[in-house]
Amino acid sequence: MKTLRINAGAYEPFTDSNGNVWMPDQGFAGGATIEREPDTIIRETRDRPLFLTERYAMDSFTWKLPNGKYIAKLYFAETFEGIYGPGNRVFSFTVQGQEFKNFDIWEAAGGPYIAYIETVPVEVTDGQFRIDFVSQIENPAINAIEIIPQTSAQASAGDRRASLHGDSLTPDGIFTFGEPPAGFRTVRDNIARGQVETIEYDSETVGTRRRMLVYTPPGYSTERKYPVLYLLHGIGGDETEWQRFCTPNVILDNLIAYGKAEPMIIVMPNGRAQKNDRAEGNVFATAPAFAAFENDLLKDVIPAIEARYSVIADRQYRALAGLSMGGGQSLNFGLGNLDVFAWVGGFSSAPNTKAPVELVPDPAKAKEQLRLLYLSCGDQDGLFRISRNLHEYLKENQVPHIWNTSGHGHDATEWGNNLYFFVQYLFR
Structure with a gap:
């Protein structure tokens, strides 16, 4: 099984810094695409062009895959000039039934123009991989989707997920998560505490x-x-x-x-x-x-x-x-x-x-x-x-x-x- 790589919003294939080829935008139902200015700076990534195109306001993404276990990686960066801070864009999505509620790209990445990856171990049992998006505040948006057969990745034990920042998998299969998002150890006043x-x-x-x-x-x-x-x-x-x-x-x-x-x-x-x-x-x-x-x-x-x-x-x-x-x-x-x-x-x-x-x-x-x-x-x-x-x-x-x-x-x-x-x- 080969790794699937989709560059959302793109019209041409993209080759990343590791030599991987990303297919142009496909597999989405609904929504529209946009491309940012080519000189836009994106932090925490070696593959800036991957985050300069996006699909937004989509309903779902589907792709036929052989049954088995995979690592799904969803790539995000908040690049819309109409988003001024956390809470300005909030949406929910499910990845193979695993629900992510009240997702905020700005909050997750620690600011705008910062690459962020949500990594979700999943299992395909009916020959189809699916993500559903639900708009709450502003439209849902995504920059890229990568689906890796678990035989290709080290992280393959159990059903779990982690939010990973920046570039997170080397060609050797070594996970290098980079640094956690800013403020991950900051006491927040608006949440319950243990x-x-x-x-x-x-x-x-x-x-x-x-x-x-x-x-x-x-x-x-x-x-x-x-x-x-x-x-x-x-x-x-x-x-x-x-x-x-x-x-x-x-x-x-x-x-x-x-x-x-x-x-x-x-x-x-x-x-x-x-x-x-x-x-x-x-x-x-x-x-x-x-x-x-x-x-x-x-x-x-x-x-x-x-x-x-x-x-x-x-x-x-x-x-x-x-x-x-x-x-x-x-x-x-x-x-x-x-x-x-x-x-x-x-x-x-x-x-x-x-x-x-x-x-x-x-x-x-x-x-x-x-x-x-x-x-x-x-x-x-x-x-x-x-x-x-x-x-x-x-x-x-x-x-x-x-x-x-x-x-x-x-x-x-x-x-x-x-x-x-x-x-x-x-x-x-």
């Missing part, structure tokens, strides 16, 4: 009471049950590190408000399983306590959370991810306990990460059990080879995964950005 609290639990593993931070989403209620993401810190941190450096609560509040992430609970425990679990003195000497945390997580932390909060106690609704030392823990513990976790992520994973063949000794079993395996690391990080080597092993053994690289180092920007991307895939 809560972060510090709780204590009895750890039989360590033999003491221990602390962890817990985020509950906006409108948390015992009348419904929630999935849970367990989020692990690095060797120099503790249970507060994620909240201090990356504000997961703000990221989730904003994503949930716009329907881009499922309401979920986030648990931030202390991954240093020893009585004095503070990040003091020679933190590298505490490495054995990070390995011992596996038992604390499985036997003490998860039972404590499931006893205290209204959660779905099932592997399909448990995710495990972490940064640096916590990334290594997440890969070791998550892939080693796929009967407990179906969603696993490692951000800038540290040298505690097991060898690829130890992490995934049975690729066929991993493919069957994993809903998502997400790897990320900045190419300026001295630990880059750890994540890259795992990616190459997974690719060689055809284990579906996301491998997101960036120009960052071993830093909080890298971790916050990847948390933003990762959570949009979870529990969908």
